[in-house]
Amino acid sequence: MTPERRDPVVPTATYRLQLQPDFPFGAAAAAVPYLASLGVSHLHLSPVLEAVPGSLHGYDVVDHARVRAELGGEEGLRALARTAREHGLGLVLDIVPNHMAMAPRHNRALWEVLRDGPDSPYARWFDIDWKAQDGQVLLPVLGGPLGDEIGRLKVDGDVLRYYDHVFPLREGTAGLPLPQLLDAQWYRPVWWRLARTELNYRRFFSISELIGVRVEDPEVFEATHATVLRLLREGVIDGLRVDHPDGLADPGGYLRRLHEATGGCWTVVEKILADHEHLPASWPVAGTTGYDALRRVDGLFADPAGCGELLGHYRHFAAPQTDRGGDWEATARRAAYQVIRHELATELDRLTRAAGRVCAAAPEPALRDRAPWALRTALQELLVRMEVYRPYTPGDAATVVTEEAAADARRAFLVPEEAGAVDVVRDLLLGRYGDGPEHVEFRTRFAQTASALRAKSVEDTAFYRYVPLLSATEVGGDPGRPALPPEEFHAYCTRVQRDWPVSGTVVSTHDTKRSADVRVALAVLTECPRRWADLLAEVTRAGDDVPDAQLAWAAWQTVFGLGPADPERVAGALLKHVREAGLHTSWTEQQPPYEEAVARFVTAGPCGEPGERVRALRAELEPHIRANVLGTALVHLTMPGVPDVYQGTEAEYLALVDPDNRRPVDFPPGDGGDKAALTRAALRLRARRPEAFGEAATYEPLTAEGPAASHCLAFARSGRVVTAVTRLSLRLAGAGGWQDTELPLPPGRWTDVLDGSREFTGHARVADLFERLPVALLERAGDEAGAE
Template sequence: MTPERPDPVPSPASSAPTDAPASPAPSATYRLQLQPDFPFEAAAAAVPYLASLGVSHLHLSPVLEAVPGSLHGYDVVDHGRVRAELGGEEGLRALSRTAREHGLGLVVDIVPNHMAMSPRHNRALWEVLREGPESPWARWFDIDWQAQGGRVLLPVLGAPVGEVLADLRVDGDVLRYHEHAFPLREGTADLPLPRLLDAQWYRPVWWRLARTELNYRRFFSISELIGVRVEDPEVFDATHGTVLRLLREGVIDGLRVDHPDGLADPGAYLERLHRASGGRWTVVEKILADGERLPAAWPVAGTTGYDALRHVDGLFVDPAGYGQLLDHYRRFAAPRADLGGDWAATVRHAAYQVLTHELATETDRLTRVAHRLCATSPEPALRDRAPWALRTALRELLVRLEVYRPYTTADAAAVVTEEAAAEARLAFAVPEEAGAVDVVRDLLLGRYGDGPDQVEFRTRFAQTASALRAKSVEDTAFYRYVPLLSATEVGGDPGRPAVSAREFHTYCARVQRDWPTTGTVVSTHDTKRSADVRAALAVLTQCPARWEDVLAEVARPGEGAPDGQAAWAAWQTVFGLGPADGERVREALLKHVREAGMHTSWTEQEPAYEEAVARFVAAGPCGVPGERVAALREALGPHVRANVLGTALVHLTMPGVPDLYQGTEHEYLALVDPDNRRPVDFPAGVREPDAGEKAAVSRAALALRTRRPEAFGDAATYEPLPADGPAAEHCVAFARSGRVVTAVTRLSLRLAEEGGWRGTTLALPPGRWADALVPGRLFEGHARVADLFADTPVALLERVDEARG
């Protein structure tokens, strides 16, 4: 059955600025991962409990129509409808009503960059494949019609087309291949199959051709997600009309924007969204490299919070101990420098590999744009540049980018530096050919104008850079360089995982000044390990010698480990996770080695190697030897506890709007997706009985945010509170607006080995301070840190009177 034709343009009111006033920023959000097994109705049932936690808004994963059965919702197929499997628009409205009855608002995740490449579900795409580039919907999708003979390459066949012709069949005006369905161009249904295939606006091909032949922009290297051209005003209106209407009607209150770096012009998109939404609270999933700043001109509240995650995690990493752990890792795993032995070399090697393999088609398209621009330019300096030289220059500059992408020509000057250009020129044997590097760099810097071709080149370069950074760092290097698994997290810097207290305070002061209502996170649907797993792993940096001794006992040579790096990652995984179902660990490790791509991969799986990994996990980390690792984790329990509670309290009280991922208000031990996307069983009442110490800390901090909103909002202040005494470095404390004080224990194992607090004090701001975690305790003046942490390794204080003279 042919899908319904989508409306090419929604009603004019859909893109008009909302009349409702911009709602205030949330005080705290709670992320729910919606899926068919956890629809709107289930979310509504959890509202009384979630409201009792003290959050102000629920944060929903994408709610628009997605591929049936999707567990995440980022594979949108229809922007005009709320997802039926979740309960449709009425279900969303019912959830909104229930939330508001309990004082909660809704923030919704939106996906502007891509849609599902599933013609039988994606009605707009169906029409493009049927009608070709003249379709009114062709402008929706980022398709290079000049490539592949003007036909869209569809990498869906299990083998070369000649080997699967028998599996292709015509069904009326539809071409079918197993579960796939494609529209037939008018008047072609009666043609013999080979001629019928040649007559379409698309070309079904062997899936392996996606690597080099694809002619549509996709999400990273995922061919099942096609890029959307929201830079076109009509496409923006059509893809945002429903969300904007729900904002206007008060059903939802704020937005989280998924992956803006894939867009042609993120700044212009966000400006249009800001106007259309009436300035609603909006955060963007922008991954900031160390030292990178969010563009100040973007009209958003800030990021989704991975920059905060890195700074919070880093507080609990011992820099000296990490160095020892790194040395042991290199001895144990014996990685080659560019395959996991050195961070910078690993990233560079991965970037070269990704450009020539996973992103070969994106590199080809960028090279074609560059060559066309040079060949047709009136500028003599651009002429006579061979495609191979331009390709080489592009490759050498792309692999040297240390951020996701430039946004303007000024950004390009900062990220495509002369130093990078000088290194790139060394790839050429003939100096004259190296001039291609200068041509590419000058085009990026806008030195040859802002004509359409120049803008397209800069846009393609930026989009390719974004995909390269994500694939080479997050999806490859993070799985090859594994001395400390907790450091290999989105936004992290495994080459320098530790963050000093001074760095943390500087970061927080800057957030409070520049982006006071930005999002902050420590666990998300995309984190490779939950915050509690990472907090446990960070303890290993305080006892690298003990970890080395345990591995010497359990990881003897020749006992089934497939390779040293996989074994190291497996042992750390079970230490961080604690007792767990072996199946969860096995699946996570198989994903790990496939992402690493050194012995097997998603597209070139090596069954013998993967079977060896599975056997090793079962017999070693999840077998009897794993009990020794479990014993070490139990012995280090008090220090794991200090990290877990410290991470939670810092996250909930630092500048910004904290986002709690589902279930993380109490102990939450999860690995990479899909392990971290399992539905959560929420209690039927408003509280969980005996929920544990972390839940008590979470509730107390959220209650304080509710009770003292002036201490945490955009007009609040942030003041570091240095401790004084021999163990001062182990106490990290700060005050919020002179009304709330947070204090946490840092590197508690090393603290214990050094003799404890030994008279260390913390000078509190003027006034009397009540302990929000242990009722009845009061502090004033110079508090002994040992007293602050007498019951728990963290303290949350609330001022209970005015300052004394």
């Protein structure tokens, strides 16, 4: 049923709540009066459908038909919606179309597929290759080879048990001897290590506990979206955030179907864009969830010259060791090779089989006689050279799988004649040999594998190996170019206001590796790189128990960015860091001696007495950190787009990678100081003057004049609001301060929103603008406020 078409409710600002059993709908409802007072228009809820019991995030959905009981069920959600409406707030919901939890005892649809096989009505739900593994779904759950574990597999009535795992038995097989019983099932429990190479279902990245869902099938779409669509029709929720659309077979087709089914509600997608990449114009969405904005805001507060100098100091610091991430492009490429050959080997195998089927059945002689190993090599070499997450159409493939990349890929072949496999693969991607079902399947598999490889190799591996400036290793970022000039920021904002004016913007999320307040503290190090290098040379003395230089550099930056913190939080984040980096230990190949050495180093060094010297430097640089914190917050809240405020970040919020950043927060979060006052003032201004920020608004860069002009970033919104912030304040102080620098304001009288007693006109002295705070938010005063 298609809902009646109506104008979508567009938020002015959203507030993200991370729901979990310790923070259910009732706790969210209790926080509503406070959250409404901030000035947001909508609460942004993490996934609310039934998930694996105890889940702290909700992205492991097991039942799309039910609202999660642990959060309060559908009645709890409706009660939250009523409370929110009473306070003038709506709800935006995070949905997960790409995958479900591989948890048969909780996932009824999957249970029936494992029991009844490909004839199950639910078989079409899941992206399973039934032609592989003799038609059995591999379940990588055993702690060792089957021969070692078979004694721990128990038949219990009509189910098979293995510790906490429970699986259904195919009808008529319960009485068979165990070896024959296992052979007779539609699934096969195997050693968990086989997931790397033998798996025959699509996963979320390389996480075998999450199985891909085929929402490209209309019936599957209807079944998995019925509850969410009903909640939209009934006005319980107003908008959607779509998680990981790049994993889908046809993201554009999915989003068009979703747009039609929702009546065109406000929808943003978690799409990670490279600097040169734009969101597909054909997608009927409001925009992205905002990682592209995060990258531009962060870039404003990093010093380009200092980034280069910091990189040089890091290379010297780590010089005795090899392969320690001193070159971003090389680091990313090495990580991509490792991931495609190991973690995603099974995905590459399936893609190679898809290519082989096209070639074998093709009438074109150019496609014939291509050995599987040559196709696999060509695919690998093209995939690791992609600089975006995926292509969406054959036309996209021409721009993301370039001739330059193909020429480079050919050099991987020792025999030039075999290098023709690269051209075969590229031509298939470009649609030069037709659009039959096998051609479409191949292009789809390539795109899905590409997105998994990019996410796993860049976000989850290379970002943990390339550590000169940790704040640059953030989702959507380019660590090879952390700093951006104001002109590039202005150009981005101008384009967003023109093309995607109600796209989402963020600076902290449940997935950021460091909260914005941690990242902007680290950015100050680009303004004093020599001082940082000298300090690390002192605190990391020869003979200290330092596991390796890469880890030491990352650890010291971690405690600088975080400030005083529980050592367990730091140790947990750094343990995750070294396992993700995969240089000395990993999640699947853990090396206890190395990990124990890391723990000792963290306790004795960064979290011990030497760490006090790092924290002392942080305290000394606090005014400049504060300038970055306030500047980042104000730019985020007033730039084009709909700002999403992550829970607790209206005040100082210092968090590391998940699960550290998913802990429940208190409401209100205590005395938030200047940041909380600024956030409240900016959000209330957006709510009071939506016309200055919405779809019909304008964005105008403002250019300061004078000796310190480059340190003032300013812009006007619709001629009614002016934002001005300080950038690179440590460099500014070293150069003598603002002196006679002025900011020409648009016509009219301008009132300081953060201090209503001050007014400005004409050319305002920047020193006066920033007399009390390193930022200024101005509103046009008087009758002129309503004038065009």
